[in-house]
Amino acid sequence: MRIRPAYVVLIPILVIFLGLLRVSLAASGLPSTMGNGLGYLIPPEETVCTGWKQVNDGGFGLSTQMLNETAPPEPLPYKGEDGFELTVFQDRLYVGMEADNALGARVWRTTPAGQSPESQSDWEEVVASETGLPWGIDNPSQVDHIDSLAVFNGTLFTSSANSGAASGTRVFRSIDGAPGSWVDALEKTGPGFGDPGNENFKDMLVYEGRLCGGTWNMEAGAEVWCTRDGKSWEQVNENGFGDPRNSVIWSGEVFEGAMYFGAQHRSSDNGLSRLDEGRIYRTRSLDNGQEWELVFEGGLRSIAAILLGEAGGELFAATASPGGIRIWRSQSGDLGSWTPASRSGMAGNRMNTTTNTDGAVVYQGRLHVAVTNPVRGFRVWRLDDDGIWRIAGDPGTYRPDDFAAQLAVFNENLYAWTSNYRTGQAVLVTQCKYVETGLAFRQSMTFVLFFGLSMVFIVAYRVSMRENIDNKYSVIST
Numbered sequence: 358m359r360i361r362p363a364y365v366v367l368i369p370i371l372v373i374f375l376g377l378l379r380v381s382l383a384a385s386g387l388p389s390t391m392g393n394g395l396g397y398l399i400p401p402e403e404t405v406c407t408g409w410k411q412v413n414d415g416g417f418g419l420s421t422q423m424l425n426e427t428a429p430p431e432p433l434p435y436k437g438e439d440g441f442e443l444t445v446f447q448d449r450l451y452v453g454m455e456a457d458n459a460l461g462a463r464v465w466r467t468t469p470a471g472q473s474p475e476s477q478s479d480w481e482e483v484v485a486s487e488t489g490l491p492w493g494i495d496n497p498s499q500v501d502h503i504d505s506l507a508v509f510n511g512t513l514f515t516s517s518a519n520s521g522a523a524s525g526t527r528v529f530r531s532i533d534g535a536p537g538s539w540v541d542a543l544e545k546t547g548p549g550f551g552d553p554g555n556e557n558f559k560d561m562l563v564y565e566g567r568l569c570g571g572t573w574n575m576e577a578g579a580e581v582w583c584t585r586d587g588k589s590w591e592q593v594n595e596n597g598f599g600d601p602r603n604s605v606i607w608s609g610e611v612f613e614g615a616m617y618f619g620a621q622h623r624s625s626d627n628g629l630s631r632l633d634e635g636r637i638y639r640t641r642s643l644d645n646g647q648e649w650e651l652v653f654e655g656g657l658r659s660i661a662a663i664l665l666g667e668a669g670g671e672l673f674a675a676t677a678s679p680g681g682i683r684i685w686r687s688q689s690g691d692l693g694s695w696t697p698a699s700r701s702g703m704a705g706n707r708m709n710t711t712t713n714t715d716g717a718v719v720y721q722g723r724l725h726v727a728v729t730n731p732v733r734g735f736r737v738w739r740l741d742d743d744g745i746w747r748i749a750g751d752p753g754t755y756r757p758d759d760f761a762a763q764l765a766v767f768n769e770n771l772y773a774w775t776s777n778y779r780t781g782q783a784v785l786v787t788q789c790k791y792v793e794t795g796l797a798f799r800q801s802m803t804f805v806l807f808f809g810l811s812m813v814f815i816v817a818y819r820v821s822m823r824e825n826i827d828n829k830y831s832v833i834s835t
Contacts, residue, residue, distance in 0.1 A: 406751060406788065407750075408751035409750050409755060409785040412785070412786055413480055414476075415782070416781020417463070418477055419456055419457065438782070440452065440775055442505055444506040445765060446466075450474070451464060451465070451483075453503025454782055455501060458501065460485075461490065461494070463484060463503075464482065464506070464534075466534060472768055473768060474784070482536075483535060492541075499523075501517065502517065504516040504557050504559050505558060505559055505561045507562065512530050513533075514530045516558035518556060525550070525551075526549050526550075526555050527541070528543050542584075543590070550580070550582050552577070554576045556572075557605075559607060560618075567583040568583065570582060570606075571618050573606070574597075575604050576601070577601060578596040578601035579620055580596055581594040593640075594640075595649075600622070602626075603638075604620075605621040607621060607714055610672065612667050612690055615639050617639045618637070618664075620636045621662075632657060633661065634656060635655035635662030636651060636654055637651075637664070659676035659677055661677070662675075663675045663716065665712070666718070666719060668740065672687050673685065673717070674686075675712050677711050681703065682702060683701055684703075685697060685698055698740070703738055703746060706730075708730050708733065710729050710731065712727055715764065716728075716762065720766050722791075723739045723742070725738070726764075727762040731760045734757040735761050749771070749787070756777075759777050759785070761775065769788070771787050771788070772785065773785040773786075
């Protein structure tokens with residue numbers, strides 16, 4: 358069988374064309390599984406975000422001299438202290454932290470000149486008394502770290518958590534966030550809403566004209582407390598939503614007129630463990646009494662349910678799994694409606710373990726999630742408009758010691774408030790400019806198709822003309 362010369366040329370060209378098509382697909386970040394968030398490929402070569410930049414001193418520069426004036430000014434050891442919570446209030450960015458155990462909770466905010474903070478000089482601390490004690494409380498272990506920051510009726514609220522022998526969570530409020538302006542918001546009920554077992558008060562949110570949050574209570578079960586005026590509080594759920602093994606409320610969200618809380622359900626009576634289950638409970642109105650329904654069960658070893666927020670008309674949540682973090686989505690929030698929105702470990706990496714409360718935010722119309730990784734450091738993953746998860750920010754500017762983070766948007770920039778046990782908590786910032794990935798893909802495909810088909814046509818025409826000439830001279834020579 359004689360192969361025509363035209364095909365000898367055309368076949369390699371087609372192979373090259375298909376290769377260009379594959380490269381263009383990879384450059385667009387589109388995997389073989391598209392549209393459901395389950396696929397993964399390397400992000401585009403051209404980054405759309407600036408590199409992460411640290412804009413504070415590690416641990417905000419707290420030193421041993423804060424504990425003892427005669428001590429050398431060495432940085433405090435941050436072996437187990439984390440970054441907790443961040444919010445924007447009156448055009449300032451606030452971050453809550455766990456300082457050294459001898460110092461207790463701290464809240465830092467940007468100064469009036471720090472609309473785009475660049476360094477430690479753009480921050481000030483606002484809850485420590487003149488003696489260096491948080492809110493002037495003599496025992497810092499009872500206000501060990503910040504649990505939540507929230508804005509309600511023009512007032513900033515913050516809650517703190519206990520360590521050691523619990524005396525109950527504390528909640529404070531301020532009309533301007535300034536030092537010396539904080540007032541005890543639990544003056545009527547006492548710490549822990551009257552129960553020392555309520556050690557934490559997490560993820561405060563606003564719902565139906567009330568400020569609400571959830572507690573950590575290993576004995577009675579987690580409780581939801583709300584206030585209309587910031588002074589008087591009422592419990593709006595049955596302890597543990599009817600099951601005392603629902604011991605911890607980790608996160609809350611408002612979606613489609615209902616209030617949701619993500620909880621940790623203990624697998625046994627022996628404390629929290631990796632066998633625990635993440636669950637989500639919902640109420641459609643606080644005016645109907647304590648009516649809550651179970652809407653999500655993550656299964657054994659899902660540990661806890663972290664609500665991530667709403668994006669694209671869907672509610673997102675995260676749980677753990679043996680293969681790493683799992684992200685879930687639902688259009689209704691109903692039981693049985695939740696479907697996977699990511700692979701385990703995002704990219705199949707089980708060291709991508711989980712995310713934090715407030716570890717997600719919608720930035721420039723896309724859901725961003727800070728995924729914890731104790732080995733390589735956290736990464737921020739964004740869900741693009743083509744349904745694919747990609748890493749946001751310049752990959753070369755992530756640091757392995759920043760193993761976890763919480764996120765906020767401030768003055769059109771994306772901020773990450775990290776936990777770092779080596780050099781102290783860090784505030785990182787990046788700015789992203791996103792394009793519609795579907796549009797970029799269509800443009801690249803149009804170019805490849807036009808270029809490839811043009812080359813095929815030109816070469817085929819030239820080969821065909823050469824064959825005609827050869828045939829002509831062949832006939833003449835005959």
